[in-house]
Structures are given as structure tokens and as C-alpha cells.
Amino acid sequence: MAVAAVHVLVFPWPLQGHINTFVPFSKALVNSGVHVTFLHTDHNLRRVRCTAAAPRLRYLSIPDGLPDDHPRSVGDIFTLMESMSTTGSAAYRALLLSLLSPGSGGEFPPVTCVVADGIMLFAIDIAEELGVPVLAFRTASANSFSAYLAVPRLLELGETPLPVDDTVHGVPGMEGFLRRRDLPRLAPAADGHPTESAAAAGVHPLLLTMAKGIADCGRTRALVLNTAASLEGSAVAHISPHMRDVFAIGPLHAMSAVPGPAASLWREDDGCVAWLDGHADRSVVYVSLGSLTHIWHHEFTEFLLGLLATGYPFLWVLRPDMVGAAEEAALRGAVGDGSKVRVVEWAPQRDVLRHRAVGCFLTHSGWNSTMESILEGVPMVCWPFFADQHINSRFVHAVWRAGLDMKDVCDRSTVTSMVTEAMESSEIRQSVQALAQRVKRDVAAGGSSDAEFKRLVGFIAEHSAMARHQAHTPVITNGDVRHQD
Numbered sequence: 001m002a003v004a005a006v007h008v009l010v011f012p013w014p015l016q017g018h019i020n021t022f023v024p025f026s027k028a029l030v031n032s033g034v035h036v037t038f039l040h041t042d043h044n045l046r047r048v049r050c051t052a053a054a055p056r057l058r059y060l061s062i063p064d065g066l067p068d069d070h071p072r073s074v075g076d077i078f079t080l081m082e083s084m085s086t087t088g089s090a091a092y093r094a095l096l097l098s099l100l101s102p103g104s105g106g107e108f109p110p111v112t113c114v115v116a117d118g119i120m121l122f123a124i125d126i127a128e129e130l131g132v133p134v135l136a137f138r139t140a141s142a143n144s145f146s147a148y149l150a151v152p153r154l155l156e157l158g159e160t161p162l163p164v165d166d167t168v169h170g171v172p173g174m175e176g177f178l179r180r181r182d183l184p185r186l187a188p189a190a191d192g193h194p195t196e197s198a199a200a201a202g203v204h205p206l207l208l209t210m211a212k213g214i215a216d217c218g219r220t221r222a223l224v225l226n227t228a229a230s231l232e233g234s235a236v237a238h239i240s241p242h243m244r245d246v247f248a249i250g251p252l253h254a255m256s257a258v259p260g261p262a263a264s265l266w267r268e269d270d271g272c273v274a275w276l277d278g279h280a281d282r283s284v285v286y287v288s289l290g291s292l293t294h295i296w297h298h299e300f301t302e303f304l305l306g307l308l309a310t311g312y313p314f315l316w317v318l319r320p321d322m323v324g325a326a327e328e329a330a331l332r333g334a335v336g337d338g339s340k341v342r343v344v345e346w347a348p349q350r351d352v353l354r355h356r357a358v359g360c361f362l363t364h365s366g367w368n369s370t371m372e373s374i375l376e377g378v379p380m381v382c383w384p385f386f387a388d389q390h391i392n393s394r395f396v397h398a399v400w401r402a403g404l405d406m407k408d409v410c411d412r413s414t415v416t417s418m419v420t421e422a423m424e425s426s427e428i429r430q431s432v433q434a435l436a437q438r439v440k441r442d443v444a445a446g447g448s449s450d451a452e453f454k455r456l457v458g459f460i461a462e463h464s465a466m467a468r469h470q471a472h473t474p475v476i477t478n479g480d481v482r483h484q485d
């Protein structure tokens with residue numbers, strides 16, 4: 001099938017980290033000649049304020065079923081899951097069905113393939129039911145995917161996620177250095193109660209649900225991962241036998257220019273790059289805990305006092321939903337005239353990380369943030385919260401030597417000593433910069449991610465052609481010949 005006749009509907013889970021992966025993915029698909037419809041939720045499409053799409057790229061949206069003032073925060077994630085799999089799912093089905101008819105999309109050909117976030121199994125099932133080939137895209141690390149796949153074995157061995165140092169033997173390829181405290185953990189519930197206590201009492205049912213969701217990605221034509229051979233080649237190799245095909249095509253953000261406002265749910269603070277311009281090379285600590293985390297008051301205090309004690313200037317992203325009145329008052333005192341401390345609600349993170357003034361990144365170890373920091377050769381101090389963050393931070397520290405893992409210990413003196421070490425250690429800096437070079441080779445022309453991306457485009461074209469052929473193959477029923485529709 002001619003590439004221009006291929007039309008991929010891409011459908012990310014409607015949260016910032018997922019959108020940030022799907023945007024460069026869509027742009028890369030468009031650059032390879034295919035048409036792409038990017039499916040947002042109505043709520044997010046309004047927030048990202050994107051209208052001008054590139055040729056062959058357009059944005060559509062469906063309702064997520066929640067009122068506009070709903071926080072859609074990590075504590076309410078189940079409400080979002082529930083409403084997406086009811087209201088969102090019905091709207092998605094109706095939209096996809098309409099996009100299958102020739103002439104329905106103006107200059108866009110009918111949809112020939114869906115790449116859906118693997119979190120949304122309903123999106124996968126509906127596409128297959130309508131005869132559209134579907135691939136699952138999981139935006140977290142391959143290492144965490146591999147750990148979730150291993151959950152049945154981990155349960156057999158009694159190796160559940162807990163903040164203890166016992167070594168884990170149940171995740172293939174990670175024996176010897178992965179500890180129970182590094183296994184993927186669950187996000188806190190809406191009432192703020194840490195779910196670890198539930199897990200400690202037995203096995204939290206959500207862990208089993210997550211593990212099943214991961215294994216179910218094997219039902220799709222292929223799994224797409226935003227990772228590179230030099231980062232997670234071993235995990236990808238362990239995942240492959242469980243899937244029909246696997247494509248490791250990342251880090252996707254390295255394939256395109258910085259995602260502009262089209263990808264951001266918050267308004268970026270324009271002034272922080274100018275503020276960085278006024279600082280010496282590698283003198284500033286950048287602090288950001290991603291788009292979902294909530295920081296408790298005592299953690300906030302230890303971070304603040306620990307950072308101030310380093311003596312380095314710091315730029316701290318604190319989303320409005322992360323801080324209350326008490327934190328704001330403490331910050332006002334710390335910020336002073338703003339020359340040494342700058343606090344913003346949202347930063348242009350990739351511009352910040354590539355700025356010469358940034359010396360280290362105090363991060364929650366989200367997968368995008370981890371890869372963005374590695375690509376810019378910036379050492380990390382990791383304070384993981386949930387999901388893949390605990391395993392990512394273990395790899396940052398123990399495998400890639402790209403930073404230090406602070407997990408489970410948050411006191412001001414640890415913050416001070418780890419940030420100081422990450423700022424000053426030439427060993428860590430050299431190690432992360434060497435890794436950056438290897439990953440850049442993966443995404444460059446002829447590298448493994450580049451080759452996998454080209455193979456993926458061919459795979460999508462081939463499956464699109466097969467589906468189109470089946471749709472036009474005559475079917476004989478009771479002696480009558482009709483065409484499948």
C-alpha cells in the first residue's frame with residue numbers, strides 16, 4: 001500500500017507524560033509520509049490550545065466524561081479510567097467507525113490502523129472489532145514493562161514491592177541488583193493514603209490489574225516502546241517472546257524539535273531560560289517532579305531546606321496543585337529577591353535541561369524526564385513516587401551510573417549531600433554523557449531506533465493493506481456474494 005494511503009489514528013492516554021510521547025511519535029509518522037489523526041480528549045485539546053497541525057496531521061477529540069473542573073489528578077485516576085472506558089469508549093467507537101468511510105475525512109484517507117496507548121485496552125478491542133489493525137504503545141520504560149510481565153513469578157517467590165533491600169530474583173535479566181524497593185509501585189489513592197500499606201498486607205488487586213493489562217498488550221499486532229537498545233536492550237529482548245512483535249523506537253523526543261505549546265497542558269514560564277542565562281555554567285539545580293506527583297508537606301520542607309543548604313541556585317517547578325498556603329509562605333521566604341531561587345508552575349523542560357547553566361536534575365524519574373536528562377548529559381538525583389519511577393531510578397544509579405537514587409529516604413542532609421555529589425562528580429557526568437552519545441547513535445540515521453522506526457512504518461503499511469484487502473474480499477453466504485464492510 002502506498003504510504004500516503006496509510007492513515008493512523010493515534011490515541012494517547014490523556015495525561016501529560018503520555019501526550020509528550022505521542023506528539024513526537026505522530027510527527028515522525030507524518031514525516032515518513034503517512035496521515036495521522038491525533039485523538040485528544042475535549043478537555044485536553046482545549047488546554048493545549050493547538051489548532052495548526054502540520055500537513056497530514058490533525059487533532060480531533062472526544063469527551064472523557066468528566067466535568068471540566070474535575071482535577072484529573074493521579075489520586076482520581078480511577079475515575080478517569082472509569083469514565084474513559086464508558087463515555088470515552090463509546091465516543092471513540094463512533095468516531096473510529098465514521099473515520100473508516102471513504103470521504104469522511106476531507107483530504108484524509110479512511111483510517112487504516114490504530115496505535116493506542118496500551119493502558120486503554122478498550123481502544124484496542126474496539127479497533128480490532130471494527131477490523132482495524134491495532135498496535136499498543138506503552139509509554140513507560142521497558143524495564144517496568146518487563147517487571148510487570150514477571151508479576152506471576154514475583155508472587156510465586158513472594159517478591160512484592162516493599163521499601164526493603166531484599167534482592168529480587170523474579171525479573172529476568174535483573175537478578176542481583178534489583179531490590180524489592182525498586183519494583184513498580186502503585187500511586188497513592190485519592191484520600192492520600194499510600195497504597196504500599198495495602199500491598200504490605202497482601203497483594204494489592206491493582207498490581208494484578210496492572211500486570212494483566214501489560215500481558216494483554218500481547219493481544220495486539222505489536223507493542224511499541226519509547227526506548228533505545230543502549231538503554232533497555234536487555235528488557236526488550238525479555239519482552240519479545242511475550243508479544244507478537246516489539247518495536248523499540250525511542251527516545252522519540254530526540255527525533256523532533258522541542259514540543260511547543262501544542263503538547264503542554266500547563267502554560268510554560270517564559271522567563272526561566274532568561275533567568276538561567278544569568279547563571280554560571282553547571283551552577284544551577286533543576287527540580288521537577290513531573291506532571292502528576294503530589295508532594296507532602298514534610299517532604300517539601302526537607303527538599304527546600306536541603307536545597308538551600310547546598311548553596312547552589314535552583315529552579316523548582318511546583319505546579320499549582322502541588323502546593324498549599326503553608327508551602328507558599330515558606331517559598332516566599334526562600335525566594336527572596338529571586339536571584340538564587342526561582343519557582344515556576346511549569347517550565348520548558350527540554351530547553352532547561354539543555355541549558356549550559358544546569359548542573360543536575362532532581363527528578364521523580366518519570367520515563368520522559370529520565371530520557372530527556374540522559375540525552376542532555378545531565379546527572380540526576382532521583383526521588384521516585386510511583387509506577388515505573390522506582391525501577392527507572394534504580395537503573396539511573398546502579399546500571400547507567402547517570403545519577404544517584406534517593407528513594408525512600410527524604411531528609412534535608414541526604415538531599416544536600418546527593419545534590420552536591422551529583423553537581424560535582426566528574427565520574428557521574430562522564431558516565432551520563434557517554435550514555436547520551438550511545439543513545440544519540442541509536443536515534444541517528446542507521447541507528448537501532450531509526451531502523452526500528454522504519455520497520456514500524458513498513459509494518460503499519462503492510463497491516464493496513466491486509467485490512468483493506470480483507471474489507472474488499474468477497475464473502476459467500478447462502479450462495480450470495482457480498483463484500484465485507
Ligand code: UDP
Nearest residue numbers: 017020290291317346347349366367368369
Ligand atoms: N515537563 C515539562 N515542564 C515541566 C515539567 C515536566 O515540560 O515543568 C514535561 C517533561 O519534559 C516530560 C513530561 O512533562 O516530557 C513529564 O513526563 P514524565 O514521564 O517524566 O513524568 P509524568 O509527568 O508522566 O509523571
